[in-house]
């Protein structure tokens with residue numbers, strides 16, 4: 001399994017939004033480093049105590065920083081252990097997501113998993129005022145995200161709720177992007193995607209990682225697409241429990257080196273991953 005991030009890959013708009021939005025404005029003052037120390041704990045980097053180390057961590061392109069452990073049960077006061085439940089995604093992964101999403105000025109966008117709102121701010125900077133709805137399930141994280149966006153005079157609508165339901169009142173959307181992964185693409189996302197609209201989301205795979213799926217809406221509550229990158233994301237809360245991949249539309253005995261050849265169909269009756277050998281010529 002190889003991930004070959006292509007960076008901005010000639011997308012100058014993406015480079016421009018990254019240069020416009022200050023990442024440090026969105027990252028909390030206390031974050032955990034995502035690699036465990038020898039004693040099994042994750043180090044806390046506190047901006048007030050180590051401002052230079054904090055800033056260096058914030059701008060390391062290949063690293064997500066952990067902003068919540070165990071759904072907020074662990075206070076950010078020192079080294080800790082537990083399940084990562086919120087983060088600021090790594091810049092490298094956000095670039096990959098946004099490059100494949102390719103939002104255009106004026107597009108209506110739905111984002112699932114607001115987190116720090118850094119990705120939300122990048123999106124809004126591209127698409128413009130009153131274009132972005134972002135859903136975050138954790139009320140405290142959603143509240144902080146709203147504050148950070150308002151302080152930058154950005155106006156996305158941040159909804160506190162279950163992103164698996166989407167947000168129909170502002171739909172349909174030209175673009176839907178999830179920064180939390182799913183095992184099954186929620187039907188509401190497909191229903192709320194405009195015909196020809198693009199959905200980009202990390203989908204659990206049998207290969208020990210998530211695969212970033214890029215689907216185009218078919219106008220009939222479904223979509224078709226392919227996998228564009230291997231990534232690692234936190235799961236949406238409602239889909240944490242493991243499920244057999246066969247139940248989720250994955251064929252058995254796939255070659256992990258050939259994931260880029262696979263295709264996916266998703267719709268009201270579920271999702272189906274298709275091998276190239278069974279595609280019509």
Ligand SMILES: C[S@@+](CC[C@H](N)C(=O)[O-])C[C@H]1O[C@@H](n2cnc3c(N)ncnc32)[C@H](O)[C@@H]1O
Pocket residue numbers: 085086087088089112113114115116117118119135136137138141161162163164179180233234235236237238
């Ligand atoms: C990886 S973080 C998002 C990071 C964000 N892109 C950033 O850079 O700050 C995933 C977020 O999804 C949220 N989340 C989990 N399940 C969710 C759900 N069902 N609906 C909405 N948000 C959810 C988590 O609380 C977490 O804040």
